[in-house]
Structures are given as C-alpha cells and as structure tokens.
Amino acid sequence: MGHFLYDLFYRTDVLLDAWRTAAHQSWAMRGWPVVILDVLFQLGWAAAAAVFLAVNALFIIWFERKLAARIQIRRGPNRVGPWGILQTLADTGKMLIKEDIIPDAADRGVFKAAPLMVLASTFLLFVVLPFGRGLVPADLNVGLLYFLAIGGLSVIGILAGGWASNNKYSLMGGMRSAAQIVSYEVPAVLTVLSIALLAGSLKLGDIVRAQPAFGYILLQPVGFLLFLTASNAEINRGPFDLPESDSELVSGFVTEYSAMRFAIFFLAEYTNLFLAGAFAATLFLGGWRGPLLPPVAWFLIKSYFVVFLLIWIRWTFPRLRVDHLMAFSWKVLLPLALANLFITAVLVKVL
Amino acid sequence: MRNVTFGNRDKMPPTARGTVPAATVVQPLPSASATSDEFLLNIGPQHPATHGVLRVVVTMDGEVVKDIVPHIGYVHRGLEKLFENRTYEQIIPFTDRTDYLSAIANNFAYVRGVEMLLGLEVPRKVEYMRVLMAELNRIASHLLWLAAYGLDMGAFTPFLYAFRDREEIVAMIEEASGGRLTTNYFRVGGFVHDLPKDFFARLRKFLARFGKALNELDTLLVENAIFVARTRGVGVIGKERAVSYGMTGPCLRASNAAFDVRRDMPYSIYPSLEFEIPVGRNGDTWDRSWVRIEEMRQSLAILRQAMEGFPEGEHRARAPRNIEPPAGEVYSAVEGPRGEIGFYIVSDGTRKPYRVKMRKPSFSNFSALPEILRGLKIADLVAVMGSLDLVVPEIDR
Numbered sequence: 001m002g003h004f005l006y007d008l009f010y011r012t013d014v015l016l017d018a019w020r021t022a023a024h025q026s027w028a029m030r031g032w033p034v035v036i037l038d039v040l041f042q043l044g045w046a047a048a049a050a051v052f053l054a055v056n057a058l059f060i061i062w063f064e065r066k067l068a069a070r071i072q073i074r075r076g077p078n079r080v081g082p083w084g085i086l087q088t089l090a091d092t093g094k095m096l097i098k099e100d101i102i103p104d105a106a107d108r109g110v111f112k113a114a115p116l117m118v119l120a121s122t123f124l125l126f127v128v129l130p131f132g133r134g135l136v137p138a139d140l141n142v143g144l145l146y147f148l149a150i151g152g153l154s155v156i157g158i159l160a161g162g163w164a165s166n167n168k169y170s171l172m173g174g175m176r177s178a179a180q181i182v183s184y185e186v187p188a189v190l191t192v193l194s195i196a197l198l199a200g201s202l203k204l205g206d207i208v209r210a211q212p213a214f215g216y217i218l219l220q221p222v223g224f225l226l227f228l229t230a231s232n233a234e235i236n237r238g239p240f241d242l243p244e245s246d247s248e249l250v251s252g253f254v255t256e257y258s259a260m261r262f263a264i265f266f267l268a269e270y271t272n273l274f275l276a277g278a279f280a281a282t283l284f285l286g287g288w289r290g291p292l293l294p295p296v297a298w299f300l301i302k303s304y305f306v307v308f309l310l311i312w313i314r315w316t317f318p319r320l321r322v323d324h325l326m327a328f329s330w331k332v333l334l335p336l337a338l339a340n341l342f343i344t345a346v347l348v349k350v351l
Numbered sequence: 352m353r354n355v356t357f358g359n360r361d362k363m364p365p366t367a368r369g370t371v372p373a374a375t376v377v378q379p380l381p382s383a384s385a386t387s388d389e390f391l392l393n394i395g396p397q398h399p400a401t402h403g404v405l406r407v408v409v410t411m412d413g414e415v416v417k418d419i420v421p422h423i424g425y426v427h428r429g430l431e432k433l434f435e436n437r438t439y440e441q442i443i444p445f446t447d448r449t450d451y452l453s454a455i456a457n458n459f460a461y462v463r464g465v466e467m468l469l470g471l472e473v474p475r476k477v478e479y480m481r482v483l484m485a486e487l488n489r490i491a492s493h494l495l496w497l498a499a500y501g502l503d504m505g506a507f508t509p510f511l512y513a514f515r516d517r518e519e520i521v522a523m524i525e526e527a528s529g530g531r532l533t534t535n536y537f538r539v540g541g542f543v544h545d546l547p548k549d550f551f552a553r554l555r556k557f558l559a560r561f562g563k564a565l566n567e568l569d570t571l572l573v574e575n576a577i578f579v580a581r582t583r584g585v586g587v588i589g590k591e592r593a594v595s596y597g598m599t600g601p602c603l604r605a606s607n608a609a610f611d612v613r614r615d616m617p618y619s620i621y622p623s624l625e626f627e628i629p630v631g632r633n634g635d636t637w638d639r640s641w642v643r644i645e646e647m648r649q650s651l652a653i654l655r656q657a658m659e660g661f662p663e664g665e666h667r668a669r670a671p672r673n674i675e676p677p678a679g680e681v682y683s684a685v686e687g688p689r690g691e692i693g694f695y696i697v698s699d700g701t702r703k704p705y706r707v708k709m710r711k712p713s714f715s716n717f718s719a720l721p722e723i724l725r726g727l728k729i730a731d732l733v734a735v736m737g738s739l740d741l742v743v744p745e746i747d748r
Contacts, residue, residue: 072511168392172414172729238505239577242730316571318578319505321730322414 009294013134045137049126057270061088063304064270064311071315098259103166106256110164115257115264117157122268124150125275130204132288132295143204144196147279148189151234154268155181158236161265162253173252176242176322181234183329188230190337191223194344195283208287215286222340224284226333228309231276233329235269238314242322277306388412392729396425400503400733403743407720407732414728419721427747434707439465439539439674442707446694447533449709450745452495455488455524456687458537463618464683464694465539468676476664477541478620482657483554484524484536485685486650490561491520492688493643496740500640501572503737504581509572516564519557523550539674541667551658558654565647573640582637586723586735589634596722597715600690601642602739606634612686624656636731639738675702689713689740713745 007015020041027037062077062085069076077084102111128143130136140146155178162174196202198219199210217224233240242252254265281287281302290298320328395406404425410418430449434442446461447454459481466473498513521531526547528536536542572578588598593606603610611628613621629645631638678700684693690712699705716739723735 068507072508073515074511168390241505315508317506318501318572318575318581320577321581321728323728324577324580 009296010133012132012295016134042137049123049137052126053123053267053271056274057267058088058092059085060270060274060304060307061091061266063307064273067308067311068315071312092263095259095263100259100261101256103256105166107164107166110160111256112261114157114161114164115261115268117160118154118268119157119264119271121150121153121157122271122275124153128204129275129278130208130282130287131299135288135296136205139203139205141201141203144192144202144207147204148185148192151188151275152181152185154272157268158253161257165253165256167256169251170253170255173242173255177236177253179322180236180240180242180325180329183326184230184233184240184333187226187329187333187337188234190334190341191220191226191230192283194220194223194341197341197344197348204282204287208282208289211286211289213286213289215284217284220284220340220344222336223344224280226337226340227280227284228306230329230333231280232310232313233325235272235276237269237273237310239317239319240325241314241319242325273307273310274303276310278303280306389417394732395422400736401743402499402737402741405741405743405746407736409729409732411729414730416724416727416729416732419724419732421717421720423717423743423746425747426744428744430748431707431709434704436703438702439676439704442704443537444533444535447530447535448744449711449748450687450689450692450713450742451532452492452742453488453687453689453692454530454532454534455484455536456685456692458534459485460683460685460687460692461694461696462537462539463685464681464696465674465676467681467683468679468696468698469539469670469674471540471668471670473540473668474664474666475620475662477666477668479657479661480542480546480666481537482620482624483654483661484527486653486657487520487524489688490647490650491517491524493647494520496643496688497568497572497640500737500740503733504572504578506572506575506578509568512564512568512571516561516568519553519561523553523557526550526553538667538670540670541665545666551661554654554658558651558658562648562651565644565651569644573637573644578640579637581730581734582635582640582738584633584635584637585731586636586727586738587634588719588723592722593634593719596719598690598719599712599715600687601646602639602690602712602716602719604629605631605638605642607631612684612691616684618683618685620657623660624653626650626653636734636738639740643740673702675700684710687712689742689745690716709748711745711748713739713741713743717741717746 023037024034027034065087066076066083068074077087080086080090102108125147127137128140128146130139158177158181159174162170162172162177165171195207195216198216199207201207201210212219236242254262257265278299281299285302285306286298287302288295288299290302293301389410389412392409392411393406394409395401396404401407406422406425408420408422409416428448430445433445437445443458443461446457449457494513494517498510498517501507501509501513524534524536525531527544527550528534529544530536536544588596588606590606590608593603594608598606599610599612607630609628609630612618613626614628626649629642629649631642676698678698680695680697682693682695684691686692691710692712693710695706695708695710696704697706720736720739724732727735
C-alpha cells in the first residue's frame with residue numbers, strides 16, 4: 001500500500017506505464033483492436049484536461065480578484081463560500097442563464113465560432129504540458145514547436161470575433177490583437193530557441209530533465225524576463241491589454257459578446273494566464289522537479305508563482321499605447337532576444 | 352475595408368419604421384469620403400472615456416484622428432433660466448449641481464457675488480472657513496481626477512488609493528455640512544453651521560498623512576515610465592492658443608501661463624497666504640497632470656496656514672432675512688479646481704435676480720479639444736480628454 005501511495009505521488013510515470021501495459025495485454029488477449037484503447041486513453045487525457053481547465057479557471061479568477069483586492073486595499077470577494085472562493089461559480093451560473101445576444105449585423109457563423117476557436121487553441125496546449133513525471137498526454141519530440149505554433153493560434157479566434165461583431169471598436173480590438181500577438185511571438189520564439197540550445201532537445205520532458213536543480217532561470221535570466229514579457233503580451237493582459245482596453249475600445253473584441261460566449265472568452269483568457277505561468281515554469285524554473293513535495297505540487301507551485309507575478313504586474317502599471325507596444329517589441333525585445341540567443345549559442349559551443 | 356453600418360434600421364419591419372420619421376432615428380453624420388480609408392467613430396454619449404454624457408464624433412484614418420466634432424447638451428437643465436425664477440437663497444443648492452465635484456467652489460463664487468451686491472462684510476472667521484473648505488474641495492476634486500485618469504490610462508490601482516484619501520476629505524466635509532458632494536454649505540454672509548468640534552483634529556491628522564500618500568500616488572502613476580511615455584509631448588497646446596480659447600485653471604497653467612484667480616484677481620484671505628502657482632513648461636498632457644499634483648501640495652500649504660491663523664468669531668454675518676440687493680450688476684470669480692468659476696449677477700432690486708450668467712471652466716477648456724486632438728491617435732484621445740478634467744454638467748449646465 002505504502003509503495004502504491006509513493007508511486008501515486010512521486011512515480012506517476014511508473015504507475016501509468018504499468019497500467020497501460022496491463023490494459024494493452026488484456027485487450028490483446030481478447031483480440032480487441034489496441035488502437036481503440038489508445039484512443040480511449042487520449043480521451044481520458046482530454047477529459048482530465050477539461051476538468052483541470054474548469055477548476056483552474058475557478059481558482060485563478062478568484063486568486064486574481066483576491067490578490068488585486070490586497071494590492072488595492074480592498075477585501076475582494078468574501079460573500080459566496082469561505083473567503084468568497086465560490087464567487088466564480090456564482091458568476092458562471094449567472095453567465096449561463098443570461099440571454100445570448102447576437103447583434104443583427106453580425107456574421108452569425110463566425111460570431112458563434114470565434115469563442116470556441118480561442119478556447120480550442122488554449123485547450124490544445126495541454127497536450128504537451130508536463131504536469132509531473134509521465135503526466136503528459138503526449139510528450140511530442142517537437143513539443144516546443146507545437147507550443148509556439150498552437151500558442152499563436154488564438155489570434156485567429158480573436159480576430160474572427162472582432163470582425164464578426166461588425167462593430168468598429170471590436171474590429172479595432174481584433175486588429176490590434178493580431179498585430180500584437182504576431183509581433184510578440186517573434187521574441188518569444190527566439191528566447192525559447194536558446195532554451196532548446198541549452199537542453200539540446202525540443203521535447204518538453206527532456207528540457208525539464210536537462211535543467212540543473214535551480215532551473216534555467218540562473219543561466220537565462222534575461223531570457224526569463226523576455227519570455228515573461230512576451231507571453232504577458234501574447235495573452236493580452238495588462239499592461240499589454242490593448243485589444244480589450246476598457247477606456248478606449250470599450251472591451252475591444254468582446255464588446256458585443258455576452259452570456260456564455262463572453263464566459264468562454266473569459267475562460268480562455270484565464271486558462272492562457274495559467275498556461276503562460278506553466279510554460280515559464282517548465283522552461284525556466286525546472287518544471288515539476290523539486291525536493292520533498294510530489295512533482296505535481298512543485299509544478300503547480302511554480303506555475304502559480306509566475307501567475308502571481310503576472311497579476312502583480314497587471315495591477316501596477318498603466319496601459320501602453322499601441323505604437324509604443326509595437327516599438328517595444330521590435331526595437332527592444334527583439335534585439336535583446338537576438339543577443340541572448342547569440343551569446344547562448346556561443347557559450348554552448350565553447351563550453 | 353468592409354462596409355460597417357450603425358444599427359439595424361434597414362432590417363426593421365415597415366410598421367416600426369413608419370411610426371418614427373426616419374430622419375430622427377439616425378442623426379445625420381458628416382460623411383467620410385468613399386475613396387479614402389477614413390471612417391467615422393462615434394464616441395459617447397455612453398462611453399467610459401467621456402466621464403458622463405458627452406459625445407464626440409471622430410473622423411479616423413486608421414488609428415489616427417483626422418477631425419473631431421463634439422456634441423454637448425445631453426444634461427442641459429436650463430439652470431440660468433431657472434435662477435431667474437428663484438430667490439437668491441434658493442439658488443445656492445443649484446450651484447452645487449453645476450459641478451458635483453466642486454460644489455464648494457461654486458457656492459463660494461455665487462455667495463461672494465451676492466455679498467458684493469449687498470455690500471456685506473463677512474466675519475474673518477467665515478473667510479478662513481471658506482478658504483479651508485475650498486482648498487479641501489480642490490484636493491478632493493484633483494484626487495478624483497487622478498483616480499479617473501488612472502482608469503483612462505489603464506491603471507486601476509491608483510483609483511482606489513486616491514479614493515481612500517478623498518474619502519477622508521469627503522467625510523470631513525460631510526461632518527461640517529451634512530452633504531458629501533452637493534454640500535449646500537454656504538449661505539449669504541457665512542455658513543449654515545459652524546465647523547464641528549473635532550474638525551481641526553481630523554484635519555491635522557489628514558495633513559500629517561496625506562503628503563506621503565500624495566508622493567506615493569505621484570510615483571505610482573504620474574512618474575511611471577509608461578505614463579510619461581504616453582503623455583509627454585502629447586496633446587500640446589501653446590500659451591497663446593490656450594489663452595485665446597479662454598482656458599483657465601490647471602489646463603492653462605500647464606501651457607506656461609501663470610494665471611490664477613487666487614493671485615491675479617484676489618479675493619477672501621488669499622492675498623495674506625503664501626503659496627506658489629505651479630506652471631508647466633510645454634502645455635502637454637503630462638504637464639497638466641503634474642500641475643494638478645503640485646496644486647495639491649500647494650493646497651496642503653494653504654490649509655496649514657489657514658489652520659494656524661484660524662480666528663475666533665461668528666460663523667455667519669448679520670445678513671438680512673430677505674435678501675433684496677439694490678439694482679446693479681457684479682462679476683464674482685473664484686479659482687475652482689478646474690479653473691475660473693465666475694458668476695455674473697444682475698439685480699433689479701427684487702428678491703430674484705434679473706439674470707445670472709455662469710462662466711464655467713470645463714466649457715472653455717473643452718472647446719480647445721478638437722484643436723489639441725487633430726493628428727493624434729485614438730489612445731491619445733482618451734489621454735487628452737481625461738487630462739482636461741471635464742465635468743459634463745458643468746459644460747451643459
């Protein structure tokens with residue numbers, strides 16, 4: 001029993017492998033096609049990711065509201081459940097029963113698809129995210145590329161939403177978002193490249209294992225800051241929240257969205273926040289590795305620590321202007337990322 | 352660019368269209384030329400950046416502002432006409448409602464005008480109380496501006512910090528007058544109540560703490576690198592243009608024109624107080640912000656002096672029960688938080704004024720907006736509009 005508990009917390013890879021092998025054998029003995037079993041396994045992963053997505057959103061929205069309240073000398077939600085932790089659930093219920101409004105002039109098909117496109121791109125990122133030893137749906141050998149490629153996909157949904165709303169504010173929000181995500185993708189890619197050089201692999205599992213005990217943050221301090229900034233901009237959060245800036249564009253691409261469609265955008269936004277933290281933790285802070293505590297715990301602690309940093313940044317700074325934003329990416333982040341990559345490459349070759 | 356339309360008028364059933372004349376459903380807008388990338392953007396009357404029911408129609412070329420047409424009058428109440436049918440005392444609460452953020456400054460200007468008509472001398476203590484109240488009101492108003500401007504610039508946290516400090520002032524004003532915003536505290540010849548007993552204890556506590564809190568706000572928002580980048584050199588209006596638009600208050604002083612009613616058209620006890628008039632260098636958005644922060648510091652100095660020299664005495668002069676000023680006319684101006692607040696009162700010797708004309712700073716400051724904005728970006732539009740510190744009921748009256 002003790003052995004099983006140890007495996008459950010610390011050697012999930014052993015446990016999962018044993019379980020999968022046993023299942024394979026029994027299916028093969030009965031003469032059933034093993035492919036179906038594999039599909040079932042993947043569906044299981046998808047269900048697990050969906051549950052995590054929902055629970056994480058419930059927690060992280062509450063976490064941000066509480067933290068913002070502390071920063072702003074307020075109390076934050078404190079009525080629904082202990083410490084207001086069920087506030088998000090109540091809000092979700094409200095969203096569900098609200099009227100779903102689609103503007104007359106909207107492009108109905110695209111308008112309906114846009115939130116799902118954004119959520120889908122977010123959801124797909126869970127495929128390569130290692131939560132612990134072996135706790136990853138598919139540790140692709142091009143995991144890093146997959147992360148970068150899929151991470152940039154959300155822009156299509158945002159642009160589609162802004163376009164389909166047929167509202168000038170929404171359109172401008174969507175266009176800003178497209179420009180912003182594409183520009184910040186470049187420094188992010190270059191920063192992540194230096195990680196790939198250090199680890200010698202594009203597989204996220206290998207990158208985690210290749211890191212020294214303290215993670216790559218000490219070898220790549222500039223890279224960590226660059227990645228944090230770029231991913232903060234890519235998930236459209238303050239001070240880079242121009243696509244949905246309240247005071248100018250009246251929430252930008254989500255202006256015309258209400259009820260559940262708005263909630264889906266919201267869910268995707270907060271899941272993206274977690275993912276930004278999770279990938280920063282995986283690439284720079286040693287992922288699930290750490291002493292004493294189980295790997296999953298370490299992974300969540302590190303991810304939410306980065307999330308905490310991002311929330312702190314958001315509630316401190318005013319918003320950038322759109323041209324400053326672009327200039328910042330192309331004139332500051334890009335040269336820094338290039339220099340960082342160059343120095344890393346030279347050092348990796350020499351040492 | 353795709354043809355973007357307003358509303359759904361064309362899809363309405365014929366009966367619904369028939370009930371309302373088509374011309375009144377959609378207000379005609381100046382049309383942008385079909386060949387260019389220009390388009391019209393309607394901002395307001397329901398838009399978070401207008402801080403009230405104000406509407407501007409902007410001709411945009413991409414994100415660049417080509418032209419801007421302001422539409423005002425959504426909260427016009429015809430106050431000046433109402434004044435002609437009210438007695439002099441009944442007008443005081445109306446002056447509160449022209450600008451809900453500086454009710455005291457408006458009371459001050461009006462009541463002072465009536466006293467000038469009557470030739471009434473007010474006790475020294477009343478003058479001190481008026482200055483105390485007016486400066487507290489100025490700080491509260493500037494703090495609210497800072498809070499709202501922070502929101503405009505996408506910074507939510509300074510909003511709550513500013514409101515924490517403003518709350519202390521509002522609580523003090525409430526204890527003295529009974530009202531938080533529309534105080535209705537002034538009367539011809541003095542005040543409706545004396546100051547409460549613990550007023551000075553609270554004021555002393557506030558003065559001891561607020562200087563530090565102000566520095567904190569200054570660092571958090573106005574000195575922030577992103578804020579400076581967004582406001583430096585943006586929305587510049589030169590000294591001559593600012594004067595010719597009749598701008599007053601911090602907006603004018605930011606343009607390097609040192610005009611302050613408290614110093615240049617002195618009233619009350621201001622000549623005996625020592626304070627400086629902060630003047631900006633370039634007349635840009637950042638200067639307008641900086642001038643307001645500095646003004647709060649100067650107001651603190653004024654409050655300290657007024658508190659030290661506070662005399663004993665009556666809180667109200669012996670004014671006649673029925674106010675019937677002799678026929679004549681008078682212009683009384685004070686320096687409000689937004690600029691020169693003036694009341695031009697014409698008396699025909701009866702209990703009701705023949706005419707009252709209000710000179711309101713937001714109106715003149717707002718009139719310069721199209722000139723300041725031309726050629727800037729839409730994000731600057733919000734930054735510039737916020738920096739003018741507009742109060743819409745004051746524009747419309």
